[in-house]
Amino acid sequence: MNNTQSQPKRRWLAGLLAFLLPGGGHLYIGRYGRGLVLLLAVLLDLAALVRFSDATSGSRALLLVYLGMALPALYFVSVFDALQIASRTRLSEDEAGLRPESAGFAPTHSLILVAGGIILFFLIRPTRAVQPRLDWLGDMASGVILLIIAAWMAFRIKPGFFRFGRLSSAALLAACGVLLLWDQVAGRNDIGLLADWWPLLFVLAGIEMLVYQLLERKKPGRRLAAGAGSLLAALLLAGSAYSITQYGGLPFRWLDQYGTGTRMENLSEEKGYSYSMKPVSAVIAEPLNDILVDNPNGDVSVVPSTDPDSREVTVEATLWVDSDNKQEADLVEQKSAVSLSAEGKLHIETKGMPYGANGARMPRFNLRITIPADLETLLSVPGASPSPDPLPAATDLPGENAPAGTEPSPSPEGDAASPSPPPAVPPEQTVKFLLNAGNGSVKLSGIRATGGFVVRNRSGSIEAMDLTGPLEAGTSNGEVKARRITGDAALSAKEGAITASSIHGKLTASTANGNLDINDVRGEALLETKNGFIHVREVSGSVQADTLNGEISLASSVVGGTWDINSSIGEILLSLPADGSYTVDGSVTFGTIRSELPLQIEKKTVKGQIGLGTYRIRVDANSDIRITSYPGPG
Structure with a gap:
């Protein structure tokens, strides 16, 4: 029996057993306590994966990711630690055999096995009383995991060494853990602030440098090394926390913060001075193929005319200038306009005067557009002879000197004495309605356009009701x-x-x-x-x-x-x-x-x-x- 115990264990076999079964290598070389703890940790990880995947509707996706990351980490620890212990046993005869009184056990092993076994039991067979508590633990576990890892990084100090980057990594994980817990308690989404706060990592690096210099002054001689492993682990865990919780916004939301954030901040809101601008209207007297509305900043409401025979388009605008200077606001109102033009299509466009520092701000136009309920009527010239006053080529609001009008459409060929009206546009041609908005809500209702509706909005909601014709509507935020x-x-x-x-x-x-x-x-x-x-x-x-x-x-x-x-x-x-x-x-x-x-x-x-x-x-x-x-x- 003693001869068997004194025989050295084969290193390759310990590594193979540790790979096949987590903790198996430790059991082979006699480290029973550590081997059983590793095996229990893997079983707990698998049971938690199954339990929280089965019980959740998606709120614990981040926990599932962390549990998935833990599996290869546990396998690595099992193999690496078993190989290390097996190598040491070959170098020291004292470690070749186990002491009978210890048998590779420690009091902490016993406590971990008892507590872990109870948790594993309830993960596999949760009772009605335990299930709500498991759900609560699942919701809070991601933040707690990050806090535990942060504490381990911060307090795992090796005498004579200073790992640069470890304290910053611990601070990053602690911040993420606190944000995750706060979001769960308060029902918020503050973890998204990481996208704006990441430059503070350089502040943490500077503080850590200062800590090292102060420690060196007090007791010189420490060896400075890079904590690359801690930094990579922190970036991986924190990046996963942000990516999973903000999954729907990646990658476009992350990129849009830099591409459009400044422009959005320079758009006026509904505060400051408002002006009800003079309505502009025009009677459609020539065929149109498209109606195009462009309003970079402000709400747009498109409603049908109450008169079913109406061919008139009316635009009512309210201008907002977010400024404390009344003279500046008045000047912006005078230089801003709503433009209508008709050259094969009706184009409604807001033209706001830039103002503020370096002319960076744009006023806000809230538009209410009234158009014929059936846009197909705009395809054909009215039954009577062409109107002597057709729609002007461009009409600006509130300007008074509009450019000259366009020429009337040529008369169709045929007998001039014929009382029949001009022929309509071929039926395959249809009117298409296009609306481009930048910052504000969009509403359309009660309109018929068999050519279809295309609505694009960068930041704001879109509401479409009682429309006849294909609809394509998309917004980035709303x-x-x-x-x-x-x-x-x-x-x-x-x-x-x-x-x-x-x-x-x-x-x-x-x-x-x-x-x-x-x-x-x-x-x-x-x-x-x-x-x-x-x-x-x-x-x-x-x-x-x-x-x-x-x-x-x-x-x-x-x-x-x-x-x-x-x-x-x-x-x-x-x-x-x-x-x-x-x-x-x-x-x-x-x-x-x-x-x-x-x-x-x-x-x-x-x-x-x-x-x-x-x-x-x-x-x-x-x-x-x-x-x-x-x-x-x-």
Whole structure:
């Protein structure tokens, strides 16, 4: 027995066992306490990954990332430490065999094994009383992890050494940990401030240099070394915290801070001096192909004329000048204008006079535009002879000396004595409405343009109601709402939610960071968000719904096409008609599957056919899948 204990352990075998089973190398060389602790740590990591992936709807994505990072780190520690201990045992006969009284144990090992075993038990089989506490721990764990690592970096001091960068790394992780905890407690998103505060890293580096110099004066002789490992680890952990919590804004939101931040700050808000400018209007007397509105700063509201036979376009403007100087504001009002021009298209454009320091600020125009409800009437010349006073080529508000008007459209060929009106524009030509906004809300309602509507906004919401014609609306920062649209609708946002209802056509909705709330789509629905839930009620065509971080709920009385549903982190809830005609094929990675419909559930998959199985429903989820009979909870 003693001869067996005194035999040196093979180093390569210790490394192989440590690689195959975390802690296995330590058990082989007799370090039982450390080996069991390593094995328990890996099991706790895996159990937490499964538990929080199964129970969450996406709020703990950062914790899952940290747990995923911990797995390779634990494997590395297991292999490296086992090889180090095996090498030392070959150099010292005293370490070749274990002391019988210790057997590689320490009191801390016992305490860790007892506490860790209890936690592992509740992670695998949580009780009703424990489950809420586990959820709370999952929400707070990311910040606590960063604080623990920060404390370890700060207090792990080796005598005679000064690792430059370690204190700065600890401060960075501590700040991130505090922000994460504060965001959870206060329901805020202050971790996003890291994008503005990162230059303070140089301040921390300077303070750390000063600390080193003070320590050297007090007791010289320390060896200065670079704490590259600590710095890389801190940047990785802090970068992950920012990237995951602000996922929907990357990379465009991060880049936009430098490309557009200054310009946005130099746009006037609704404060200071306001001026109600004289309305400008014109009667459309020649065919138009497009209507274009450009307003870099301010709200835009487009409404239909109350007179169904009206061919008049009216622009009402309120000018805001954010200045404390009344004389300067009056000058800006005098030099600012709203321009209308018509050369094959109607162009409405705001022209504000720059003011402020170095002429960097721009005034704000809030516009209310009244146009004919049916823009197709603008394609044809009125039935009577052409008006002797056609629309001027350019009309400025409030200027009084407008340029000369354009020439009337040439008379069509044919018998001059014929009483018939001039022929209309060929039916394949349509009017298209285009609106470009920079900073403000946009609203359109009650207009018909079969050529379509294109609305672009950089910072502000978009609301479209009661439109006839295809709609394309997108904003970088703000929500998009579309209701009662007759035609296809393509809605997009980078930072903001999308709400759509009563869409008579194909719907495409995509946002990077926001929720999708969809109701009553009479056609195909293509839905995607990176960070947010997707809720759908009633869709008659095929559905493609995809979210990286959030739940998906879909309830419909009919299944009229192929459905492809995917949620990387979040539950999927389906409410399907019991008398439909479709097949279901679904699977989960960590969660469970429940169904009220007669479908076959085996382990992590669900399959089955309802009716003739005309259409296919494919569901992929990491968390739970719940299928109910319509009209059940969606």
